[in-house]
Amino acid sequence: MTALVTTLVAVLAAWALAFAGAPLLVWTAAIGVLLLALKGLGLIGTTAFAIAGTVFVTLALLLNLRPLRRAVLTAPIFGVFKKVLPEMSSTEREALEAGDTWWEAEMFRGRPDWNKLIDFKYTALTPEEQSFLDNECEELCKLCDDWKIEFEQKDLPPEAWAYIREKKFLAMLIKKEYGGLGFSANAQSAVVTKLATKSITMAVTVMVPNSLGPGELLMHYGTDQQKKQWLPGLVDGSELPCFGLTGPEVGSDATAMPDLGVVGYGEHEGKKVLGITLNFSKRYITLAPVATVVGLAFKLRDPDGLLGDKSKSEYGITCALVPAKHPGVQIGRRHYPGAAFMNGTIHGKDVFIPVDWIIGGPAMAGKGWRMLVECLSAGRGISLPALGTAAGQTAYRMTGAYGRFRRQFKVSIGKFEGVQEATGRIGGYAYTLEAMRVMTASAVDHCAPSVVTAIAKYHMTELMRKIVTDGMDVMAGKAIQQGPRNFMATAYKATPVAITVEGANILTRNLMIFGQGAIRCHEYVFPEMEAARENDLPAFDKLLFGHIGFSVNRAVRAFTLGLTGARLARSPVDGEMAPYxxxxxxFSAALAFCSDLTMGVLGGKLKFLERLSARLGDVLSQLYIASCVAKYYLEGPKTEAELAHARWALDHCLYEIANAFDGFIRNFPVAWARGVMRLVVFPLGNRFKPVSDRVNARVADLILEPNDVRERLSWLVFVNGGEHDPVGRMEHAWKVSQDCEEAYLKFFKLANKGELAGDTVADRLRDAVTRGLMTREEADQADTYDKVRYEVISTDDFSKEYIAGNYDAERAEVIEMAAVRARVA
Incomplete structure (x- = not known):
C-alpha cells in the first residue's frame, strides 16, 4: 500500500509540476526529494539507491551545468538544427521581421495573460473625429447616388470628388503637422465603414490613399524634401496618388516582379544626373486613371556600383515617387472590377528618374519590400475590414427590416425557420465583424500588428462574402433586381475585390497566418532560428531547453484541460463569459502543443503542406476572433440581447476551432503523431457543435426588433438619405412601423379571416371603418403602413432604351414610380 500511495503521490506531483511549468531546477530538486523519500520509506535498498543516485547526480549535473550541457548535449543538436533549418530568402525574412506581435502571440503561446486583453483600451473617437463622421461623412454620402455611380456614370460625381478634396478625406492618416487630419486608425476605419454603407466606389476611393500608398510611405520613410514637395498636394487633393505594385507576372509573390530599374547617368531638366532607367508594366492599380503621382515598386540593379557599394549590384525591391505626366510614363486604359472605382494600368518604357526620387532617398534603395510590408497593416487592418463591417451592418439593419415587412403565406418571412438560419448567421457575423473592427483598428493605433491584420483581412472579407450571400438569399428578388432601390447588388459584385487585394485570401490563409504567426508569435522558434543564423550556441542552449519545458507544459495543460472540460483553466471574469x-x-494550449509537435516532426516540409498550416492558422484566427467578441461584449451594455449575439459568435468560434483541429489531426501525415495529438487535444472526444437552433433563433428574432444591439451593430450605416434613397426608404418604413404596425396587424387579421369586403386594401379598410371593426385613425395608420410595406418589397424596372445606355430616356422619378403603378391590390 505504501508503494502504491508513494507512486500515486509522485505521479500527481510530477503532473502538477508539468501543468504549472516548473523550471528545471525545481524538477531536479523534486526528483532528488523523491529518491530520498523512497530510501527513507524503505521502498528501495542501499544498492538501488546508490545506483539511482549516481544516475540522478550525473543527469542533474549534465542538465543544470550549462557549459557541460552545451558541450555534451546541445552542440550536436545545434549542428543538426542548422543543417535542417529551411532556407529563408531576404524577402521572407523582411516579411517575418516586419511589424509587431500583439494579442495573437498570447493566444499562440498557450497560456494567455487575460489581463492584457481586459486592460486593453479601445481607441476612443475624439470630438473632431466624431464630428467628421456626423457632418462631413454625412454630406459626402448625400452627394452620391450609388445606382448612378455604378450603372450610369461609372464614376463619382464631380461634386463628390471636389468635396473629398476640400474636406481632406484623402489625408486622414497624414499628421496634422503636415496639414492632414491626423485621424486614429479607429476613426479611419469608422469613416470607411460609413462611406461603404452608401457607396463602395466612394469608400474605395477614399480608403486607398489612406492605406498602402505614397502618403503613408512618405510619412514613415520620406526625406524632408520629399515630404515638403508632395505632402501639401496630397493633403489638399491637388495631387491624387496611386501605388503600382501588382503586374501581369506578379500578384501575391512580389519576388516575381519583372519591373526593373537600372542605375546610371542620364539627363533630367537639362542636367546630367545619377538616376534610374525604368521599365515596368502594372495592372489592377486603384486610382491609376486619375492619379497625378505614382508610387512605383520595382527591382533595382546597380551594375557599376554607382550608388557607392562596388560589391553589390542587385538591390532588390525599391519604391519611388514618379509624377504621372513624367516623360515615358503611360497611364493606360481602365479596368472595370465589381464596382466603378477608378482602377487601371500603368506602363513605362525607358523612363529616367533621378535617384533622389527613391522614397527615402538613395539610402533606402533595396528596402522597398520591408517598407511595403510594414505599411500593409493599414490596408489589412483598417480599410478592407471596414468594407466587411459595412456589409455586416447594412445586412443586419436592412435584412431585419425586410424580414419583418415581407410576408409570405400570411407570415413575416423573418419568422420562417429556414429564413432564420440565414438571418441568425447575419446577426452573429455582424456582431463578430464589429467586434473585430474596433479591436483590430485600436491595435493598429497602438502598434503595427502584422499577424492580427492578416487575420482580420482574411476572415472579415470572408465573412463579408457569407453575410452578403445570406442577405441576397433572404431578400431574393428584391436583391437580384438591380436599380435605385437595391442596396445589396453592388456589395455582392464587389466582394471578390476585397477577397483578392492586399494579399489574396487563399495565400493569406494557407501561407501567411500560421506561417508568419508560428515563427513570430512563438516564444522560442524565431529566437532559435536567429541563434542558429548567428551561430550563438549559448543562446541556442538556453532557448532549446526552455522550449522543451514549454512543450511539455503545454501538452500536459492541453490534455488536462481537455480531460476536465477546461474547468481548471483560468477566466478573468465570472458569469456568462467565464466558460468561453x-x-x-x-485550445490555446492545444495549439501551442500541436504547433511544436508539427514543427518538430515535419520541419521545413511544413512550409509546403499548406492545407495543414492553414488549419492551424484557422485555430489561431478563431482564438483571436473569439477574444475580440468576448472583449466587445464586456465593453458593452451586457443586455440579454447582447448576450444572445455574443453567445452565437463565441459558439461559432469554438466550433470552428474544434473543426479545424479535427481536420488537421485527421490529415496529419505521421500516424503516431496523429494519435498523440488526438489524445492531447480531444481526450474525451470532440464535444463542440455548431451554433444550436435555439441560440440561432434567438438572434434571428432579435434582428427583427428594435433593441440596443440593432443600434450598436449598425451605428455606422448611412440612414439619412431620405425616402428616395435605398436605405433611407427602408428606414422610413421602419419608423412608420413603430407607430402603425399594431393597426396594420389588426387589419391583416380581419382580412385573413375573410371578414372584410373588397378586393383592394383601400376597399377593405373602408369596410372595416363602416362596420366599426376599426377606427378611422386605425384605418389611416394601416393604410400608411401598407404603403411603406409595398415600397419596401418593390423593385425597379426600366425602358429598353435606358437599359441600352440612353440614360436620358427615363428620369429617376419615372423609374421609381413604375413599381407603384404596378400595384393591383
Missing amino acids: FRDMER
Missing part, C-alpha cells in the same frame, strides 16, 4: 474564456485557454 476557459475553453479559449484550453
Whole structure:
C-alpha cells in the first residue's frame, strides 16, 4: 500500500509540476526529494539507491551545468538544427521581421495573460473625429447616388470628388503637422465603414490613399524634401496618388516582379544626373486613371556600383515617387472590377528618374519590400475590414427590416425557420465583424500588428462574402433586381475585390497566418532560428531547453484541460463569459502543443503542406476572433440581447476551432503523431457543435426588433438619405412601423379571416371603418403602413432604351414610380 500511495503521490506531483511549468531546477530538486523519500520509506535498498543516485547526480549535473550541457548535449543538436533549418530568402525574412506581435502571440503561446486583453483600451473617437463622421461623412454620402455611380456614370460625381478634396478625406492618416487630419486608425476605419454603407466606389476611393500608398510611405520613410514637395498636394487633393505594385507576372509573390530599374547617368531638366532607367508594366492599380503621382515598386540593379557599394549590384525591391505626366510614363486604359472605382494600368518604357526620387532617398534603395510590408497593416487592418463591417451592418439593419415587412403565406418571412438560419448567421457575423473592427483598428493605433491584420483581412472579407450571400438569399428578388432601390447588388459584385487585394485570401490563409504567426508569435522558434543564423550556441542552449519545458507544459495543460472540460483553466471574469474564456485557454494550449509537435516532426516540409498550416492558422484566427467578441461584449451594455449575439459568435468560434483541429489531426501525415495529438487535444472526444437552433433563433428574432444591439451593430450605416434613397426608404418604413404596425396587424387579421369586403386594401379598410371593426385613425395608420410595406418589397424596372445606355430616356422619378403603378391590390 505504501508503494502504491508513494507512486500515486509522485505521479500527481510530477503532473502538477508539468501543468504549472516548473523550471528545471525545481524538477531536479523534486526528483532528488523523491529518491530520498523512497530510501527513507524503505521502498528501495542501499544498492538501488546508490545506483539511482549516481544516475540522478550525473543527469542533474549534465542538465543544470550549462557549459557541460552545451558541450555534451546541445552542440550536436545545434549542428543538426542548422543543417535542417529551411532556407529563408531576404524577402521572407523582411516579411517575418516586419511589424509587431500583439494579442495573437498570447493566444499562440498557450497560456494567455487575460489581463492584457481586459486592460486593453479601445481607441476612443475624439470630438473632431466624431464630428467628421456626423457632418462631413454625412454630406459626402448625400452627394452620391450609388445606382448612378455604378450603372450610369461609372464614376463619382464631380461634386463628390471636389468635396473629398476640400474636406481632406484623402489625408486622414497624414499628421496634422503636415496639414492632414491626423485621424486614429479607429476613426479611419469608422469613416470607411460609413462611406461603404452608401457607396463602395466612394469608400474605395477614399480608403486607398489612406492605406498602402505614397502618403503613408512618405510619412514613415520620406526625406524632408520629399515630404515638403508632395505632402501639401496630397493633403489638399491637388495631387491624387496611386501605388503600382501588382503586374501581369506578379500578384501575391512580389519576388516575381519583372519591373526593373537600372542605375546610371542620364539627363533630367537639362542636367546630367545619377538616376534610374525604368521599365515596368502594372495592372489592377486603384486610382491609376486619375492619379497625378505614382508610387512605383520595382527591382533595382546597380551594375557599376554607382550608388557607392562596388560589391553589390542587385538591390532588390525599391519604391519611388514618379509624377504621372513624367516623360515615358503611360497611364493606360481602365479596368472595370465589381464596382466603378477608378482602377487601371500603368506602363513605362525607358523612363529616367533621378535617384533622389527613391522614397527615402538613395539610402533606402533595396528596402522597398520591408517598407511595403510594414505599411500593409493599414490596408489589412483598417480599410478592407471596414468594407466587411459595412456589409455586416447594412445586412443586419436592412435584412431585419425586410424580414419583418415581407410576408409570405400570411407570415413575416423573418419568422420562417429556414429564413432564420440565414438571418441568425447575419446577426452573429455582424456582431463578430464589429467586434473585430474596433479591436483590430485600436491595435493598429497602438502598434503595427502584422499577424492580427492578416487575420482580420482574411476572415472579415470572408465573412463579408457569407453575410452578403445570406442577405441576397433572404431578400431574393428584391436583391437580384438591380436599380435605385437595391442596396445589396453592388456589395455582392464587389466582394471578390476585397477577397483578392492586399494579399489574396487563399495565400493569406494557407501561407501567411500560421506561417508568419508560428515563427513570430512563438516564444522560442524565431529566437532559435536567429541563434542558429548567428551561430550563438549559448543562446541556442538556453532557448532549446526552455522550449522543451514549454512543450511539455503545454501538452500536459492541453490534455488536462481537455480531460476536465477546461474547468481548471483560468477566466478573468465570472458569469456568462467565464466558460468561453476557459475553453479559449484550453485550445490555446492545444495549439501551442500541436504547433511544436508539427514543427518538430515535419520541419521545413511544413512550409509546403499548406492545407495543414492553414488549419492551424484557422485555430489561431478563431482564438483571436473569439477574444475580440468576448472583449466587445464586456465593453458593452451586457443586455440579454447582447448576450444572445455574443453567445452565437463565441459558439461559432469554438466550433470552428474544434473543426479545424479535427481536420488537421485527421490529415496529419505521421500516424503516431496523429494519435498523440488526438489524445492531447480531444481526450474525451470532440464535444463542440455548431451554433444550436435555439441560440440561432434567438438572434434571428432579435434582428427583427428594435433593441440596443440593432443600434450598436449598425451605428455606422448611412440612414439619412431620405425616402428616395435605398436605405433611407427602408428606414422610413421602419419608423412608420413603430407607430402603425399594431393597426396594420389588426387589419391583416380581419382580412385573413375573410371578414372584410373588397378586393383592394383601400376597399377593405373602408369596410372595416363602416362596420366599426376599426377606427378611422386605425384605418389611416394601416393604410400608411401598407404603403411603406409595398415600397419596401418593390423593385425597379426600366425602358429598353435606358437599359441600352440612353440614360436620358427615363428620369429617376419615372423609374421609381413604375413599381407603384404596378400595384393591383
